[in-house]
Amino acid sequence: MSKYDVIVLGSGPGGYVTAIRASQLGLKTAIVEKESLGGVCLNWGCIPTKALIKSADVFNYLKHAEDYGLKVENVDKDFTAVVKRSRDIANGMSKGVQFLLKKNKIDVIMGYGTLKKGKKIEVKAEDGSTSTVEADHIIIATGSKSRILPNLPQDGKKVIGYREAMTLKEQPKKLAVVGSGAIGVEFAYFYNAMGTEVTIIEYLDRIVPVEDIDISKQMERSFKKSGIKVMTSSEVTSVDTSGDVVKVMVKTKKGEEVIEADVVLSAVGIETNLANIGLEEIGVSTDRGKVLVNQWYQTNLPGYYAIGDITAGPALAHVASAEGILCVEKIANMHVEPLDYGNIPGCTYSNPEIASVGMTEAQAKEAGYDIKVGKFPFSASGKASASGTKEGFVKVIFDAKYGEWLGCHMIGAGVTDMIAEAVIARKLETTGHDVLKTVHPHPTMSEAVMEAVADAYGEVIHI
Structure with a gap:
């Protein structure tokens, strides 16, 4: 029986990132995966969907080429080729995870993992053979799957x-x-x-x-x-x-x-992948389909941890990664601080894109804050006009008393790449006046953040 310091069950963005960080910290690490390295995110979620959306964006540009003074004739698409491109990208990313795990000297054990008492995992391989591995610390990162409603049964075709x-x-x-x-x-x-x-x-x-x-x-x-x-x-x-x-x-x-x-x-929506992994048999506590953990992701059983979609936090890839890193750093006796779930960005990659962090206006009012709200439309942005992407706006919410940045909400082209400004500023307890005095490059879409803050404080220039 192989013995490790850490075994991670599941290789999604929570699992594989956790395993790599554990290895970096000098812990002998293995990862158990039943399907494809990278989990749902890399193979069936975050990455391949963005590839599909990029193809749609390019197709849209081609159909509206005349808006940019260009002539493109006989614009058409090959749906099969679009899907193939998406799958190829997903497969490439999965191979990238395989490379990273090998580079970091992490043992990859392919098969269906079932938790056992005594900090063990029984792994059933595709050929039906079984093996057992054990560790001082087992981190469960089995993620989630598509939720099925009784009145909407899925047949996989219609x-x-x-x-x-x-x-x-x-x-x-x-x-x-x-x-x-x-x-x-x-x-x-x-x-x-x-x-x-x-x-x-x-x-x-x-x-x-x-x-x-x-x-x-x-x-x-x-x-x-x-x-x-x-x-x-x-x-x-x-x-x-x-x-x-x-x-x-x-x-x-x-x-x-x-x-x-x-x-x-x-x-x-989604539901957790907790069935048939042995939680009940070993006595790990759950509540309404989620594993109960403390702020360091420890379950009620010593040596067993859980991160990502199977816990109560937001079911987002970047949350799972952050939780996993924090979890193993705590295991390695590093000084860590609990994750601030009030400062987690959320992104939707449609067209227009959506990105947000912190409180909505309604939530801020409900919490009793006296607020300042600012809004700046991309229709007033020089970069947006030049790019042909004038749809949408940036909206910001501040506490009127202390200037705390309570929330930021964006909809428009490329806003998922802009939201980190608000996330970092909130982490550093930046006030509205600090943002106003931070010079933003011109012409960029990011100027809309500064202008929205200026609007909240009655100092907006361009509307």
């Missing part, structure tokens, strides 16, 4: 999840997307840009409902402008897949409506 949405052999003429979180709106944008007729069905009263309400309103306007049908306050009661087209029964405020589609994408 009613699909995100995996199938990335690998369809034929582009559907009509697509119904149930759910308008990040997964839903990203696929809605991709398929709409590629020429599919798309309908979004959202149970709550606005799309991207976790975002600031102004972001939701702008996103709905943008989507409707691009031809996407948006149905809010709408509930899917059943689907009929017996015919050539899928009939989706939708309960709305005005009554029942039937939406016809070639394919229905269920994007109603």
Whole structure:
């Protein structure tokens, strides 16, 4: 039986990053993975979806070439080639993770891992053989999968999840997307840009409902402008897949409506991968499908830890990575501080993009803050005008008394690459006046952050 200091169960962005950091700290480390290195994020989530979206962006540019004084004739797409490019990129990233693990002298054990008492993991390989490994510390990082609703059963053909949405052999003429979180709106944008007729069905009263309400309103306007049908306050009661087209029964405020589609994408969230990994057998405590951990990601059993989507924090790749690093640094007796979950950026990679951190305006008011709110539209940005990307805005929220940056919300081109400014500033307890006195380069989209802050303090120049 092989013995390690640390074994990580799962090789997603939480697992493989954790294993690498553990090895860097001098801990003998192994990682157990049942499918592909890199987990869902690299193989079926974050990376391949961005490849699809980039193809859609380029296709959109080509279709609007005349807006830039260019002439491009006979613009068309090869849907199969677009999907292949996405898969090739995902496979390349997975091989990159394999290289990193080898470089850091981490043992990779392929197979289905089941937790055992005594800080052991039994691994069943693809050929049916089993082996057992043990460690002083076992970190569970098994991640999540697409959530399946009883009234929306997935058959993998007519009613699909995100995996199938990335690998369809034929582009559907009509697509119904149930759910308008990040997964839903990203696929809605991709398929709409590629020429599919798309309908979004959202149970709550606005799309991207976790975002600031102004972001939701702008996103709905943008989507409707691009031809996407948006149905809010709408509930899917059943689907009929017996015919050539899928009939989706939708309960709305005005009554029942039937939406016809070639394919229905269920994007109603995720659920944890905790079944059949041995948690109950060894006595690890869970609550409502999440592993209970303390601020250092220790479970109720000494030597067992959990990070990422299977714990109560936000189900985001960068959160899982941060939690894993913090976890092993604590194991290595380093001085670490608990993760600040109030300063986690969230990003949605549609067109327009969405990026946000901190409180929404409604949350700040609910918390009792006297606030200053500033907003700057990209339509007033020189860089946005020159780039042809004038849609959207930056919105900032400050505490009026002390100048604390409570929240930042962006929608527009490239905003997912801009949000880190607000994240770092909030981490460093930067005030609104500090931001105003920080010179931003011109012309850039980032100037909109400075201008939005200036608007909050009554000093805005360009609107």
